[in-house]
Amino acid sequence: xxxxxxxxxxxxxxxxxxxxxxxxxxxxxxxxxxxxxxxxxxxxxxxxxxxxxxxxxxxxxxxxxxxxxxxxxxxxxxxxxxxxxxxxxxxxxxxxxxxxxxxxxxxxxxxxxxxxxxxxxxxxxxxxxxxxxxxxxxxxxxxxxxxxxxxxxxxxxxxxxxxxxxxxxxxxxxxxxxxxxxxxxxxxxxxxxxxxxxxxxxxxxxxxxxxxxxxxxxxxxxxxxxxxxxxxxxxxxxxxxxxxxxxxxxxxxxxxxxxxxxxxxxxxxxxxxxxxxxxxxxxxxxxxxxxxxxxxxxxxxxxxxxxxxxxxxxxxxxxxxxxxxxxxxxxxxxxxxxxxxxxxxxxxxxxxxxxxxxxxxxxxxxxxxxxxxxxxxxxxxxxxxxxxxxxxxxxxxxxxxxxxxxxxxxx
Amino acid sequence: xxxxxxxxxxxxxxxxxxxxxxxxxxxxxxxxxxxxxxxxxxxxxxxxxxxxxxxxxxxxxxxxxxxxxxxxxxxxxxxxxxxxxxxxxxxxxxxxxxxxxxxxxxxxxxxxxxxxxxxxxxxxxxxxxxxxxxxxxxxxxxxxxxxxxxxxxxxxxxxxxxxxxx
Numbered sequence: 014x015x016x017x018x019x020x021x022x023x024x025x026x027x028x029x030x031x032x033x034x035x036x037x038x039x040x041x042x043x044x045x046x047x048x049x050x051x052x053x054x055x056x057x058x059x060x061x062x063x064x065x066x067x068x069x070x071x072x073x074x075x076x077x078x079x080x081x082x083x084x085x086x087x088x089x090x091x092x093x094x095x096x097x098x099x100x101x102x103x104x105x106x107x108x109x110x111x112x113x114x115x116x117x118x119x120x121x122x123x124x125x126x127x128x129x130x131x132x133x134x135x136x137x138x139x140x141x142x143x144x145x146x147x148x149x150x151x152x153x154x155x156x157x158x159x160x161x162x163x164x165x166x167x168x169x170x171x172x173x174x175x176x177x178x179x180x181x182x183x184x185x186x187x188x189x190x191x192x193x194x195x196x197x198x199x200x201x202x203x204x205x206x207x208x209x210x211x212x213x214x215x216x217x218x219x220x221x222x223x224x225x226x227x228x229x230x231x232x233x234x235x236x237x238x239x240x241x242x243x244x245x246x247x248x249x250x251x252x253x254x255x256x257x258x259x260x261x262x263x264x265x266x267x268x269x270x271x272x273x274x275x276x277x278x279x280x281x282x283x284x285x286x287x288x289x290x291x292x293x294x295x296x297x298x299x300x301x302x303x304x305x306x307x308x309x310x311x312x313x314x315x316x317x318x319x320x321x322x323x324x325x326x327x328x329x330x331x332x333x334x335x336x337x338x339x340x341x342x343x344x345x346x347x348x349x350x351x352x353x354x355x356x357x358x359x360x361x362x363x364x365x366x367x368x369x370x371x372x373x374x375x376x377x378x379x380x381x382x383x384x385x386x387x388x389x390x391x392x393x394x395x396x397x398x399x400x401x402x403x404x405x406x407x408x409x410x411x412x413x414x415x416x417x418x419x420x421x422x423x424x
Numbered sequence: 425x426x427x428x429x430x431x432x433x434x435x436x437x438x439x440x441x442x443x444x445x446x447x448x449x450x451x452x453x454x455x456x457x458x459x460x461x462x463x464x465x466x467x468x469x470x471x472x473x474x475x476x477x478x479x480x481x482x483x484x485x486x487x488x489x490x491x492x493x494x495x496x497x498x499x500x501x502x503x504x505x506x507x508x509x510x511x512x513x514x515x516x517x518x519x520x521x522x523x524x525x526x527x528x529x530x531x532x533x534x535x536x537x538x539x540x541x542x543x544x545x546x547x548x549x550x551x552x553x554x555x556x557x558x559x560x561x562x563x564x565x566x567x568x569x570x571x572x573x574x575x576x577x578x579x580x581x582x583x584x585x586x587x588x589x590x
Binding site for chain 1: 454455456458462463464465467468469470511514530531532535536540551554555
């Protein structure tokens with residue numbers, strides 16, 4: 014048995030030995046990363062020791078590992094794209110990327126991956142780059158445990174933290190992103206997973222999907238992004254257990270859904286947003302077990318939305334639970350908890366004995382005349398709502414939750 | 425008394441003048457303004473467009489295909505005047521009839537129209553060389569009626585990024 018094991022090991026040995034390790038740094042065999050990258054062969058590891066490296070644009074065009082010890086700093090001197098990867102099976106770990114250049118019409122990044130598959134970028138810190146990490150026409154990439162800090166002072170030349178364009182199967186996990194235009198932007202990117210990232214204080218969207226199908230994002234935190242999160246023109250997107258918080262402003266939404274189809278929004282928390290969810294032209298969406306707490310509007314659903322279902326959600330402390338510009342009679346509301354529902358439960362089955370109408374008369378008024386919001390919490394608005402609740406006449410008649418929950422669902 | 429009369433005359437003149445300011449496009453506040461079609465916040469100063477209706481109403485767009493989609497949907501008469509941002513000059517508007525357009529896959533416009541507008545051929549060629557050459561030069565009628573443009577240029581993805589889905 015031992016002999017067999019030994020022979021297997023001996024067979025493997027050449028494969029292991031052929032991968033060399035090239036050391037870069039002061040007093041090491043290579044003084045610059047560029048010379049080491051040129052000298053390296055496929056499968057080698059280039060180990061860079063701590064220090065500051067100003068080498069302009071570095072290009073990795075063969076499969077290898079680039080590993081930083083003690084976070085060596087790669088400085089782009091505000092002129093260059095710092096690292097460009099054009100080969101498959103490349104791993105870059107443990108670097109500080111600083112001061113990337115800016116493109117005029119082209120997108121310049123701290124790390125760009127172009128036409129390459131199976132590239133892994135992990136435990137890097139990227140500061141003051143136009144785009145942080147940029148995947149273009151690439152597949153099976155992994156981006157994890159990176160910290161990406163943009164410079165809002167760059168204003169218009171500030172790009173996105175992590176950008177994927179025309180990609181498939183990119184995994185983006187455990188990153189922190191702030192100060193960029195959009196935190197994470199997926200454009201024509203499919204079958205990707207975005208998990209456990211913290212995305213805050215970006216100028217526009219925390220997360221932005223355009224024409225990106227069959228993606229999932231879960232357990233991310235989106236905090237104080239200029240306009241919240243926008244998921245648009247996509248289908249089959251699963252959004253689960255995320256936290257959407259503090260998107261304040263007239264054009265800010267916790268989650269903006271536009272032209273979306275067949276997607277699930279499950280177990281998320283929306284709190285302190287001007288509008289928690291704004292839906293336009295979106296169909297066959299499922300909202301289950303989400304918590305809407307203390308938002309201006311919990312839901313703004315436009316009449317162009319049909320066949321959506323809202324089941325088992327909690328609506329607590331929102332100024333308006335639902336606003337719409339139409340009838341919404343092709344959407345279903347079932348067994349949600351509404352703190353504004355003043356129902357009773359005589360048969361003690363846990364659901365209210367009277368249906369609840371989530372659109373208040375005052376919400377309809379404000380929808381037509383936004384300035385009327387001044388009257389929020391005035392006795393007049395309260396009176397109108399009460400009267401409408403007793404004798405519904407103006408609010409959409411078929412927009413009702415027939416079995417509102419009596420107690421908040423435990424989510 | 426006289427001074428009162430002249431002051432009120434001035435006031436009236438002032439009011440009358442403000443009422444009659446010729447309609448012109450309004451500067452886009454990047455990072456704040458929202459596209460009237462796709463609702464995205466405008467952020468890229470190379471791109472942007474506006475529609476100005478006969479009544480003086482202004483609609484802002486982040487990309488030319490949003491403007492076209494909006495125009496096709498609303499169809500107001502008389503037709504509103506369309507303006508487009510000069511790609512080289514932030515917040516300088518060109519009337520679409522006077523602009524020349526470069527359609528190039530390397531142009532990463534907000535909604536994927538890949539169209540940028542320029543005031544003259546020199547500007548356009550400079551941008552084109554920055555992108556490594558290629559692309560199509562189009563005029564406004566080519567964009568409005570892509571079918572007729574196909575005879576002169578092979579404009580594949582014109583104004584239809586939304587169809588680029590797999």
